Amino acid sequence: AGLYAEGLDQTGLSQKAGPVTSHLRLSTEPVPSSNRISTAAADCILAFDLLTVAEPKNVAVSSPDRTVAIVSTSQTPTGDMVYDAAVEYPRVDSLLSRLDLRAREVISFDALAAAERLFGDTTAANLLLVGAAYQAGAIPITAAAIEDAISLNGVAVQMNQAAFRWGRVAVAIPEEFRTATTN
Numbered sequence: 001a002g003l004y005a006e007g008l009d010q011t012g013l014s015q016k017a018g019p020v021t022s023h024l025r026l027s028t029e030p031v032p033s034s035n036r037i038s039t040a041a042a043d044c045i046l047a048f049d050l051l052t053v054a055e056p057k058n059v060a061v062s063s064p065d066r067t068v069a070i071v072s073t074s075q076t077p078t079g080d081m082v083y084d085a086a087v088e089y090p091r092v093d094s095l096l097s098r099l100d101l102r103a104r105e106v107i108s109f110d111a112l113a114a115a116e117r118l119f120g121d122t123t124a125a126n127l128l129l130v131g132a133a134y135q136a137g138a139i140p141i142t143a144a145a146i147e148d149a150i151s152l153n154g155v156a157v158q159m160n161q162a163a164f165r166w167g168r169v170a171v172a173i174p175e176e177f178r179t180a181t182t183n
Contacts, residue, residue, distance in 0.1 A: 001145040006031035012171050019052035023061075026140060032123040032162035037061045047071040047105070048111070051078065054095040055105035069103040070129050071096065072111035108130055110169055114181040115163065123156065124163035131167020143168070 008023040011052040040063035050073055062069060068076050073092050080087045097121035105162040108134075112127035118124070127150070133139045134146060143164075152162045 001141040002030050003028060003141070006035040008035045018057075018083050019049060021052065021058060040066075042067050043131055045069040045071075045099070046133055047099075048129060049076065050074070050092065050095050051076075051090070054090075054098045058100050059098050062099065064102060064104055067103040067105075067107075068136050069099045069106045069134070070133040070136065070138065071099065071106060071108040072125065072129055073108050074125070076112075100104055105136065105170060107136055109177070109181070113176075114166070114170075117181045118166055119159055119163065121159065122157050127160050127163035128167040128170065131164040131169045132155035133167075135168040135171035136165070 003026045010021045010023075022034055025031045025035050025037070038054075039060050040059040042063070042065055045053060045058075045062055045067060050071060052058060052069060053069070061067075073096070075089045075092070077089065078087075081089060096106060096108055096121070098102045109128075111128045112122045114128055115125040116123045118128075130139070130146065134143060139146075143148060145163060147161050150164065151157050153160075166177065166180070169180075
């Protein structure tokens, strides 16, 4: 799309390799040497894991003036939850409220369930969130460029492009998305 891009991936070392957070900077000019997103400096948060994004250090990059958060509310158990049935998943509304306080806009849906319903496969869940972020104006790349990147990747191209388009529907026509993903 003609932009400069710099990324920083941080991988956890706990159960299931722990949470992964990635910082991605897109710019029309070369990106400064630090590619870590500063406190209150994120324009967009794509949260594929609600428990991870709700951690204070991750919420801290959001700002009520600028951040759009696109959040999957899918409940994936942690290692502790798997080993100890007494450990419960925190309330989704409580986790989302942490972002509501710090973001300009929060768009949320259960991406894993939606992908399963639409495609019979949860691997499309991430592109549902990317499509929603694009439609919300939080990704400064054209839809054509995103779909071209999906084609260049060459993996499940039709499903991934369809997932991107359905993610756009989640924001543009939420009632249609709800009907298609819950009935």
